[in-house]
Amino acid sequence: MYDREAEEGTRAACETGMKAVIMAGGRGTRIASVAGDLPKPMIPVGGKPVLEHIIRCLASQSYTDIVLVVGYLGDTIRDYFKDGAAFGVSITYFVEQMPLGTAGALFEMLRQGTLREDFFLLNGDVMLDIDFRRMETYHRDKGSWATLFTHPNSHPQDSALIVADETKRITKWLNKEDERSFYKNRVNAGVHIISVKLLEGLSVSGRVDLDRDVLKPQAAGGRLYAYDSPEYVRDMGTPERYAAVCRDYETGKVAARNLKNRQKAVFLDRDGTINRFRGFIRRPEEIELIEGAARALAQINQSGYLAIVVTNQPVIARGECTIEELERIHERLETLLGREGAYLDDIFYCPHHPDKGFAGERPQYKIRCDCRKPKPGLLLQAAQRYHIDLVRSYMVGDSESDVLAGAAAGCKSVYLGSGGISCEPWAVFGDLAEFVRSCIMTEE
Ligand SMILES: [Zn+2]
Incomplete structure (x- = not known):
């Protein structure tokens, strides 16, 4: 290696x-x-x-x-x-x-x-x-x-x-x-x-x-x-x-963030985890934050963890949204979070979808890829870019594919929700805020 x-x-x-x-x-x-x-x-x-x-x-x-x-x-x-x-x-x-x-x-x-x-x-x-x-x-x-x-x-x-x-x-x-x-x-x-x-x-x-x-x-x-x-x-x-800089220096956060050192991250699903789930999102105005999600993200930002979104966006392959439009959607998401003092360190998305045969689809994205969750590709890409130690990291999401992707990458997989899923997550919480209170705030 x-x-x-x-x-x-x-x-x-x-x-x-x-x-x-x-x-x-x-x-x-x-x-x-x-x-x-x-x-x-x-x-x-x-x-x-x-x-x-x-x-x-x-x-x-x-x-x-x-x-x-x-x-x-x-x-x-x-x-x-x-x-x-x-x-x-x-x-x-x-x-x-x-x-x-x-x-x-x-x-x-x-x-x-x-x-x-x-x-x-x-x-x-x-x-x-x-x-x-x-x-x-x-x-x-x-x-x-x-x-x-x-x-x-x-x-x-x-x-x-x-x-x-x-x-x-x-x-x-x-x-x-x-x-x-x-x-x-x-x-x-x-x-x-x-x-x-x-x-x-x-x-x-x-x-x-x-x-x-x-x-x-x-x-x-x-x-x-x-x-x-x-x-x-x-x-x-x-x-x-x-005062914040002095505090961060004393707790070791200043040095720990140097990318020569292994990082730890909270990987986050997007729809249903940060913003309200409303089917496929195709337009920026459909992005609406879940109550308490921005505050929870701000707490992650102040912790030693990176906050990185990993999201399946088959709307690209299906021809329902262009890459440029997806960028606008993410700009709105970042702006709404920024107004509440929260930010994302990066966003990784899978534009692919495996099933062919839909009107308006983009054939170049209609492939079986390694990045569409439940595969761990997006997490592995992020780990490589930011020198992330996956074992010390979390994957948080509201679907089975999030839990499976996190586990496949070697992370602690956290399921948000109450519905039954067929796999066993590392932990279950009601929402992002509850996860942060229970796992991130207690660690600092
Ligand atoms: Zn993909």
Whole structure:
């Protein structure tokens, strides 16, 4: 079997990663109980500055070439990190004599020849623990000019949203004030890989805003990609968020979410589990949440489990709904959940159906596949993408095929409902909320 850890270890030992530029300027903060006027990157989490956590995460994956962009209060940062030797990295400093915005320094460094190849661009005041190698590989495979780490969050309605096509190519960038009705919950987390090719093509100088002046105008150009990941990346912009980050660090959630580590998931059926069952759903407006389902999902989101939908959608094979229409249906589902502070880490669906002979059917989907539940294919796909330990995971659904698919994948299969089924589930509950109360909340 493919030994991911061993391979990464070998690679990490012999290869130095791309340069990482960390924006560590900006204003100070008096957040929470932190005394004095600390620069934001020096805010302590678990007794260490948040910037130290970022640098140690980079160092552990052989990203040792680091540029810190500092300005106001930069001396505090320089005095602490010095040349980086104490942290196993080499740090150089770019000092902004005047504020250059979130990207102005990049263009200065480009002119000075400091930036010659693709590089990571990070914010020094964001708590994270991610598999940088995985993201770099993705960036290179896509031939991307800018790769944005994207994830769902609990407040998409007041976040800028990234819209991408099925290849993850970014097609639109929706700011808070831009019009949007139903949308995929995909938010820019502020972790990027930027190609110098992108910067070289722009003639800007002085104060430059990365999002407004560099990325957003390129969104429709076809060379920017979204990197969807459930790993931990959180800003600490309010006392509440700061407290949450400290809590997540103490409980180990920050580190556990790094995709180098095995993940655990709650796999969820869609119709009858999250949204009301009303036969085949063919239009977005037919999606209506089950009472209490969003709250239960939000609780899963706050736990150590990923929330992943696995759903049979034979409406595609039957010709009753196109892939695009199914995407609209899922956008409505994600929007309704987002309004209640809940999100899905991903959705996997089977478009197939085995029985031929219906008017309007699409022959290419009329096959016996490995992904239609009760087969475990969708769960296995998800497990591969997110490094999931199936034995520590749940499959939750309201039909026998869910129970069988979960069991076939090696998960704990949970049946929701009271009707008799011919197989033996791991547990039975009335609804998703009851499952979460009984199995997820008790574990934390
Ligand atoms: Zn299938």
